[in-house]
Amino acid sequence: MFTWANFFSQVFNGLALGALLALISSGLTIIYGTLGVLNLAHGAMFMMGGYAGYVAYDATGSFIVAVIAGSLFLLVVGVVLERVVIRHFYQRPHEDQLLVTFGLSIVLIEMVRLIFSSLSKSVPAPPLLSGITSLGITFYPTYRIAVVGIVAVALLVLYFVLFRTRLGMIVRAGIEDSAMVDSLGINVDRVFMVVFGIGAMAAGFAGIVNAPIVSLTPDVGEAILVQTFVVVVIGGVGSFPGAVLGGLIAGEIISITSMINPAYAYIMLFAAMTLVLVLRPYGLLGVRGRE
């Protein structure tokens, strides 16, 4: 159903949706780009961030505390998982990495289900950001508008860490030649642990920021994981800016297609991914040879 008002609201909605997808995808792509591990437990980590935030919110009533708790909890979970499980898989074939992270995701999801059941849990948006705002052309939930800003800041911080700090330099060097970095006396092992932790934290942060938009269930990450992979493939596997671009493209595709034919909104996403894979297998901003 086409009207200009609806068109502009959908374009804006695509931006908001895309921002969120970009944030979720960034953690996935950072881990893959650095460690070469395709982390299928990323959706589960996203979900756990939401639940950790929910618990913190329930205890304190503060959304800020919930965001901090959700992020930090996942940082810890990420580091522990990396030390106990993931690091043994860096040298193993990709299939093994997929299997172990897939297995981890089932364990994490069912643990949460055991504790919280499948009944959905809600985290309300902070009072300042709740309600609806008029954008002139349309009304839009205030919190979703705020999320665009929150995500922009978070992505800038991540960008700064990866591209403007010593840690980021080591990380990027580690991607190119970890043996050389190792021989320069830098503890690559520890850097990798930190990177996995940061990736998990990004997922957790996205999980709790997303919580007021959706209602939490143990399966909340599973649905989003598929989209996240689409985003990463479109943007370029392992490319941080690619995740941002891919997220925005995906958001716009879903929104604008839904206006023309809602039944095709999610299907078009996969059509776009297929197109990218055919024309540019390493993704829009990916580097040839690293796909």
Added chain:
Amino acid sequence: MVANRRTFLRQTLAMGAGMGGISAGGLGAFGLLSPAWAKDEPPLGTWPAGSQGNSVGIGVAVPRTGTYAVQGEDELKGWQLAVEHMNSGNDLMKKISPKTSKGVLGKEVKLYVADSAAKPNQAVQAQQGFITQDKVVLMTGSTSSAVAVALNKLAQREKVLYVTGISGSNDTTGKDCVRYGFRQNFFGQTAAAAIAPVLVKQFGKNKKVAYMTPDYTYGHTVTKAVQDATKADGWTTVTNQVSPLGAPDFSSYLLNIANSGADLLINVNWGHDAVLSIQQAKQFGVLDKMKLVVPYQVPFLARETGGLMQGVYAATDYWWTIEDKYPLAKMFNAEFEKKYGYKPEWGAANAYVSFAHWARMVEQAGTFYPPAVIKTYEKGETIPSLVGDVHYRPEDHQCIRPVIIVKGKMQKDMKNKEDYYDVIEIVPGAGLMQKPDAFGCKLGDYT
């Protein structure tokens, strides 16, 4: 997901364990009835292998993960309670199936349970396993009519009986009906026929309606049924937002609805999709602009949406406060609450009654031989249920039973924390049904 998760939980629910031999009340009384079938008929499906021992198995494929996990878990509770009652000869079970005292035909009933995640392929795979390995004599499962339709076909092919769990599509006992499948609960057609007059009376004629429809057999048939039932009163569809099962976000659909100029939002989404789409409709201000209607009510929806169902009309299969009118409902509520600590919702009630009806039919047939059991259902006799007397229609195996119209209670009117709905009307089933052949049902063969 990349790979198919196969949570394969097998539970054996054997309450009255160790029922050595066959009790006097069991085969003794009914053995007389069975020879006509037992002697002349060659083996069929899991018969007689599945019922030669001291126990019989029922295969359950129900969503315990994914969008319909909450409702699936609830159905499972209903089946577990029913099996417990069959094996112990509980009074409520006896009210529906008088001859059931220690198991069905004297055989202890066991439940084999697998997670279907509401996916047809996963459900079929699990049930195939139960048929081959455990020789189950009955299958059940679904939420998701896509699963119900797939299991219907499996039942007909394998010649093993199937009673649906929650399934709202017209197709389940319509174009995809089978000789081996039976449905107890209400469905698109009866829901729409029951709720339409109430809606028109409440909101008036000539309304513009926005629909939200999940993109599979349940969604399409329910939406169409409501459209058809309200057409005569001038209700028109301004937009129909079709979305995939388990959509992670409904914002783009809701924007289309917000900009559609509709007076009403009829939301056919189910399970967590219903919860999420209603919560997001609130976030987008849609619920302030238009009235929400839920034509096929979702167990736990009022609880999960935190007040958003207040004042909302819905059609349902069972709501616990009808216990004032129906003594068996009162008994069921009490038994369910004693075991699980809360009031039952309609998924559990449907599960319980489906099993109780099956037990009754088997006892009456005096054999597990499937064609004999089917023919007993097809007699169309009036039998008790939690919502009064009902019967199964021989032409399409649909139970003719009332539909209950409810309206979400305001917080201030709730007498206790589970008092979410007012029962507005209990509409008798017979007048709601389509003609038996209207949806293209051809049942297929007995053998």
